[in-house]
Amino acid sequence: MLALDKVGKTYPNGVHALERFSAAIPQGEIVAIIGGSGCGKSTLLRAVAGLDRASTGSIRIDNIDITAPHEKIGIIFQEPRLLPWLSVADNIGFGLSDLPAATRREKVAQALARVGLSDKAKAWPRELSGGQAQRVAIARALVPQPEVLLLDEPFSALDAFTRRDLQDHLLDLWADTRPTLILVTHDVDEAVVLADRVLVMRPRPGRLFAEIQVNLARPRDRASPLFEAVKRRVLTALDRSLDRNVPDSAPAETVGAWW
Amino acid sequence: MAMTLDTTAPDVAETREKPASNRRWQRFARPALGVVLPLTLALAWELAVWSGWSNGRLVPPPSRVFTTIMELARTGELSRHITTTLSRVTAGFGLGVVAGTLLGAISGYWGIARQLLDPTIQALRAIPSIAWVPLFILWLGIFETSKVALIAVGVFFPVYLGVMGAILSVDRKIVEVGRTFRLSGPAMIRRILLPAVLPAYVVALRVGLGLGWMFVVAAEFMGASEGLGYLLIDGQQLGKPAQILAAITIFALLGKTTDWLIELITTPLLRWQDAFRPGGEA
Structure with missing residues (x-):
């Protein structure tokens, strides 16, 4: 809660x-x-994140x-904010440095497979597309299994198609551990x-x-x-x-x- | 449909083949391109002296400079001078880099330290480093210590400034990533700040090294019995321009080699950079 x-x-x-x-x-x-x-x-959001x-x-x-910042709370920013000097796999494992190397590797491999980027494990962040980079950011935030995940306009920089794709993907990932x-x-x-x-x-x-x-x-x-009706409700409230x-x-x- | 396939197939094969041969050609052509200008000039001067258009007394032709170098090498003098100069640069560069890195990191990371230290250091930086020479000789004597100190002073400032500036310009957004993963101070420095400043640090090191080579000459001008700077003074006093040019040539070679070494060592650490590379991938 x-x-x-x-x-x-x-x-x-x-x-x-x-x-x-x-x-x-x-x-x-x-x-x-x-x-x-x-x-x-x-x-x-920044206050909840403890920033x-x-x-x-x-x-x-x-x-x-x-x-x-608290270990139960993870955050995904508008930009992927990957560390450019770490490979994709090391970026995902960034928050797991307390774990033994073998466990960390296993968790990172699982997360990579879960976001469909197993083949990019050794790639540099600069080699990723915007959508791929944001998926890595999602994996990085989810892999320590936070209870609360904050998302600050996470898909606003992406094109409409990629955005829809990632929204569905996020729900899919959410269903794994059901964080807030x-x-x-x-x-x-x-x-x-x-x-x-x-x-x-x-x-x-x-x-x-x-x-x-x-x-x-x-x-x-x-x-x-x-769906349209709910949307209109929200739009009306927004206008008001x-x-x-x-x-x-x-x-x-x-x-x-x-x- | 079939017709379009027929016409595109050879094109694909051709474009796939081209880069391979291109790459092989480029591997030799790129460095070779850099040598064209100095070689042409040297050759032109050699021809000018050889044809009697100039007597080459004050500006000796490359062949005479080369003979001088070989002569110095034969007597063992050359390696003695090179060793002396190199060890002075190494010691001065080492000291300057350590001091510049530490103070630069402190000033960059802690605001209070910056307010305390930086004004003084900037004031000292405004003094032309050569102005320290008389004082260093009085304090540290005429021998190695004062020379190494002068070189260290020359190396210190660009490294200090480079490290401090780089830390101050680290992207806040990346630092926030470190904060959300609750990195401690040392972990933040090691895992976020150091890698982030590395590209700028390498540049600072290279600038520092260049100044190190500059100041070793100044240091050796102020009274030395050996070293490449001594060869320069000796050549001037005894009227041997070929010896001066020989020393200059060796300075150029050593400077370029040491700079290249820094580049060679640090390139693997900077492979992640998403940087603008004019003229294509290095």
Whole structure:
């Protein structure tokens, strides 16, 4: 269980990025956080990762306070951030340096096979395509088996086809150990495909605006009417969060078996 | 369909064959290309003296420089001078690199150390290193110590600056990867910072080595009884331009060789680099 209690963040330069954000996320849930730019979603994620400290409130995982990076929490960034001087295999094994070499090799080989890059084990990161590099980053974050995996717009730099491919792949990998996934995104499609619950945030200062349950069975059909309906709900919430005029005929309420 | 296949097949075979022969040709052609200019100039000068167009007294032709080198080598003088100079450069380079690396790493990694150390070091760097010569002679005597110290000073600054600058410009995003895997300070240095600064460090070493060779000449000018710098002074005082050119030639060869050694040793460590390589893969 990941418990965020009134988390707030004010940067030293006075920017009030996040205000009183609270959420309880049970183990294994997939949560998407979506919102316009400047709504504090990356700030929130960095605080949960322990990379930045929250100014107020608390972040607790299994009743342990998170103030610095923790072994139960892994993170995947927008860029793969592979270490260019390590081979693909060594990059995946980067977080396993405490294990004996043989165990590490075995785990790395399994992870490589799981993301379909066994033939690239000895390649340098520069020899990978964008999608392959991000798959290595996913493997690197998953191989220490974190309880919570944070994803900061992980697929936003990829082309649409590769993105869909990796979204499915991520779900597939998630099913292995079922960690909690917290996904920051600005892609409504991605949020609805992946998440059990979509949290919509509103900017200046960043705070929680709406919460939308996605009770669709997986694998989800991106073209189904139910999928479209949830998507429209999220879009409507997003529009409202940005104080845009929303047409009265917003059809979201009429289809809602998930609200 | 069949027709297109027929016409493309020979093309594929041809393009596949080309690189192999090209590569073989390039392996010799690339280094050879670098020798063309100096060889042509040397040959032209040799011909100019041989044809009587110049007497070659002040600028001796390559053949006379070569004879001088062979003569020096025959008497054993050459190896004595080379050994002396090489050991001075080695000692000075070693000291300068160790000091520059340590202080550069400290200044790069700890902000407080940088605020404390860097202004002083930068002020010292502004002093032309040759200006230390009288002081070093007074402090350390006229013999080896002062010479090695001068070379070390020359090597220190580019290495210090290179290491500090490289650490300060390590990508924050890569450091964050280290943080998310909870690396300790030493582990962060060993597993993230050192490999990240390696390319810049190699450049700093090569610049430092170049300055080392520069300062060994200055050091040997200030009173030496042996060494390649001594050969230069001796050649000037006794009016032997061929000996000066011989010493210069050997400086060039030694400088290039030692630089090449650094390159040779470090290339395998930098194979991962995704760098711009003008003129294709090395």
